[in-house]
Amino acid sequence: MRCKKCGATAAIHMRQHKLALCEMHYVDWFQAQTERFIGKYRMFAREERVLIAVSGGKDSLALWDVLLALGYEADGLYIDLGINGGLDYSKQSLARIEGFLAGREGGSLHVVDIAGVYGATVPEAARLTRRGRAKPCAVCGLVKRHVMNRVARDGGYDVLATGHNLDDEAAVLFGNTLNWQLGYLARQAPVLPASADGLARKVKPFFRFYERETAAYALVRGIDYLYEECPFSVGATSIRHKMTLNLMETDSPGLKLQFYLGFLRAKEAGALAGMAEARPVMEPCERCGQPTTAGVVCAFCRLWEARRSGDER
Amino acid sequence: MRCKKCGATAAIHMRQHKLALCEMHYVDWFQAQTERFIGKYRMFAREERVLIAVSGGKDSLALWDVLLALGYEADGLYIDLGINGGLDYSKQSLARIEGFLAGREGGSLHVVDIAGVYGATVPEAARLTRRGRAKPCAVCGLVKRHVMNRVARDGGYDVLATGHNLDDEAAVLFGNTLNWQLGYLARQAPVLPASADGLARKVKPFFRFYERETAAYALVRGIDYLYEECPFSVGATSIRHKMTLNLMETDSPGLKLQFYLGFLRAKEAGALAGMAEARPVMEPCERCGQPTTAGVVCAFCRLWEARRSGDER
Numbered sequence: 001m002r003c004k005k006c007g008a009t010a011a012i013h014m015r016q017h018k019l020a021l022c023e024m025h026y027v028d029w030f031q032a033q034t035e036r037f038i039g040k041y042r043m044f045a046r047e048e049r050v051l052i053a054v055s056g057g058k059d060s061l062a063l064w065d066v067l068l069a070l071g072y073e074a075d076g077l078y079i080d081l082g083i084n085g086g087l088d089y090s091k092q093s094l095a096r097i098e099g100f101l102a103g104r105e106g107g108s109l110h111v112v113d114i115a116g117v118y119g120a121t122v123p124e125a126a127r128l129t130r131r132g133r134a135k136p137c138a139v140c141g142l143v144k145r146h147v148m149n150r151v152a153r154d155g156g157y158d159v160l161a162t163g164h165n166l167d168d169e170a171a172v173l174f175g176n177t178l179n180w181q182l183g184y185l186a187r188q189a190p191v192l193p194a195s196a197d198g199l200a201r202k203v204k205p206f207f208r209f210y211e212r213e214t215a216a217y218a219l220v221r222g223i224d225y226l227y228e229e230c231p232f233s234v235g236a237t238s239i240r241h242k243m244t245l246n247l248m249e250t251d252s253p254g255l256k257l258q259f260y261l262g263f264l265r266a267k268e269a270g271a272l273a274g275m276a277e278a279r280p281v282m283e284p285c286e287r288c289g290q291p292t293t294a295g296v297v298c299a300f301c302r303l304w305e306a307r308r309s310g311d312e313r
Numbered sequence: 314m315r316c317k318k319c320g321a322t323a324a325i326h327m328r329q330h331k332l333a334l335c336e337m338h339y340v341d342w343f344q345a346q347t348e349r350f351i352g353k354y355r356m357f358a359r360e361e362r363v364l365i366a367v368s369g370g371k372d373s374l375a376l377w378d379v380l381l382a383l384g385y386e387a388d389g390l391y392i393d394l395g396i397n398g399g400l401d402y403s404k405q406s407l408a409r410i411e412g413f414l415a416g417r418e419g420g421s422l423h424v425v426d427i428a429g430v431y432g433a434t435v436p437e438a439a440r441l442t443r444r445g446r447a448k449p450c451a452v453c454g455l456v457k458r459h460v461m462n463r464v465a466r467d468g469g470y471d472v473l474a475t476g477h478n479l480d481d482e483a484a485v486l487f488g489n490t491l492n493w494q495l496g497y498l499a500r501q502a503p504v505l506p507a508s509a510d511g512l513a514r515k516v517k518p519f520f521r522f523y524e525r526e527t528a529a530y531a532l533v534r535g536i537d538y539l540y541e542e543c544p545f546s547v548g549a550t551s552i553r554h555k556m557t558l559n560l561m562e563t564d565s566p567g568l569k570l571q572f573y574l575g576f577l578r579a580k581e582a583g584a585l586a587g588m589a590e591a592r593p594v595m596e597p598c599e600r601c602g603q604p605t606t607a608g609v610v611c612a613f614c615r616l617w618e619a620r621r622s623g624d625e626r
Contacts, residue, residue, distance in 0.1 A: 244557060270587040273586065
């Protein structure tokens, strides 16, 4: 395989695009594609300030790398969830992010240590809730959403970006479609506009890249990222869905991309318009002020109140 | 495993229903379920005349068996497509249907021999069209839809029934969803009402049964059906989708049923309402009078006209 641009030995071949590229031209292509997606889906403008949720994995570090290379003002947010899992997972993640930053100019990092701020790690807090007892994933998602939104708002950022790639998004869409989760389908999008009631705009600039494409970019750029998945993700439905989609992709190159883009087109055509009504009403939480569908006190604040009353027992 | 009704050794265990039954109670359950689906989805009434499209396979013969057992007036339609495939497929199919009929009272059979009536078998006719050259499946579907509709109308039947099971329907839904085929999604349903412009009402009384359930019913009832799939079905996308769904079903018993019923619920809730607009306008064909979206002459009539002009060359 030869690079389509220069004829040198190709470093990556993307079957779904019928495109092979050498390392140098792959980096150019990947950055230009990201710029194109940011514009095409109106994610953010040149002068807007971007907060990237970074985990220490390939996707979020690659996203930070690309946005800085493209000249955006992009800072990072690392949420230390206090996950150990026998490999000091959260500490290792932070070390990768610090290593990434050490080698470059521009971009500062916010670190929120959940145990330090709220008095317990996410696995500890999850043990108190019924749905968190087996796995802390639901509680973890709740905590991350709240903290990302708070830091974006308090820091005056225009937009919150995450590194979700096509494999992530297609797996979520696949799960929501298998269950016809209309409320979730209505809200799944590469851009969620800021809401009047206080939710930051959320964007996913990598949503059209395959996971192997973001991994290849991180590799070529020499980004030292954490390979391990979160230890709690073992057996997750989303991982099963990714495997199923990968099996289908092998038979039909481009299937994942067509599936996701077809969904966006169907939505845009108004074909799924009835779903919007499934969207629940949001009210500000009495404690933290963030919008919630859960009544007067949001699930995040209730979590920590339950935790405190548990401590008192 | 013991039968839930009588404690005898179970013949089948349906994980998704958490139900095990002996042979006798399985037959009772299967027939009662069919009756329930016919009523619940308003497929047809006691006094209506049903035409069943029979292929000689397990599903359509089981359906005929059940409808006769339940006391419905149900006749069969066999369309001889002239498929050989090295095993005299169409002849073998008809032999199974005649064997089925020999052993029972009630129910008569219409046979339409495509080569006899239209001058060529389906594989022969398909060779003339571009889309039929590799595989005659598209042409075959076109021919079957036309003939089923014609015989239902000419014979004064109230409703046309097919033996499609859940595995069939879920695989079609899966394919249509992966591609977000809105027009097809709008039309996929266990009951398609008769249209003012001349399409017969179509129903699928077995759409909630797993394939292994219809196979078990045919086995227990001693129905001698044709095991072989159509020789042209090798490598069909629908077969790949069935395999994918079966892999997922193994991990999550009931997944296929939930997927399909969730789709019906979403449609009923109006969530997919925008899709209806994707439905094309139908006009009667100038030649045969059946409604068509293809202009003045329907695809079925054009097929045979192309065939005739091919003969003249």
